[in-house]
Amino acid sequence: MKKKATIVSVIIGILAVAAIIVFSAYRSSESYRKAKAAIQWDCSVTCTEESTSAKYVITYSDVKVLSKTGTLTIQNKNDFDIVVHLLCEGEQEVVSDNIPANSFYSFTNVTDKEYTVGIHADVGVAADIRVVVYDGKDTEPYTK
Template sequence: MVVKKKVTIAFVIIGILAISTMIIFSTYKSSEAYRKAKAKTQWECSVVCAEKSTPDSYVITYSDAKILSNTGVLTVQNRNDFDITVHLLCEGKQELVSDSIPAGGCYSFQNVTDKEYTVGIHAEVDENTDIKAFVYDGKDTEPYTR
């Protein structure tokens, strides 16, 4: 009888530990840290808005990050509470422009291999506003969540 109770208690403890481990692993897999770790390459292309756009001027602020895709796809993740438009500039090529990327959303540029790009970001925000964007090498369309 005593042995049965000890065995039962041991199984219950092992079960609780197994369930806890699964919950922790599941939480980690849905975390930003896991997404960063599994991303092939990531560039932070955050900028500070150089000046506010007006009806007469469309302001693009360029990042210092130089990006190169090995997969042929670059995905931009908008980490702001406002929409952004991303411009990829490459010497000798026509500038690539994304659609408007909603707050927390993603946009993937296709067929961008073998060339180094500079990332420019436009947003309808005041001067000196931080604009946060990350670029991944490959298609990563999960929205950003805090």
């Protein structure tokens, strides 16, 4: 009888360890990160006009973003650098630092205001500029 109890205890221990491993794997998965970032927006745009040394062009997205966490994180999904501008009616425009290719930038203190996202990149006319904005701060990249 004692042998059966030991075997049952070992099996329960193995199942518990397996459950912990599966749960840990899920928490590190992309689907978990996407679910955790409850609100995310695709703010990709097509460059409307090429910038020159005399003209800094910003292309604005039609998407409006709103942060409940106080932080909006920008993911640059391009192979070139970008600068992001957040425009809120009646407020001064908020501008990011240069965001390197395939990198992130987080705007803080942007709670409960609706922003239009503008993107500047030194690219030609009609170039696609791919950006994802999500509510919160995370540095794990989302893939397609």
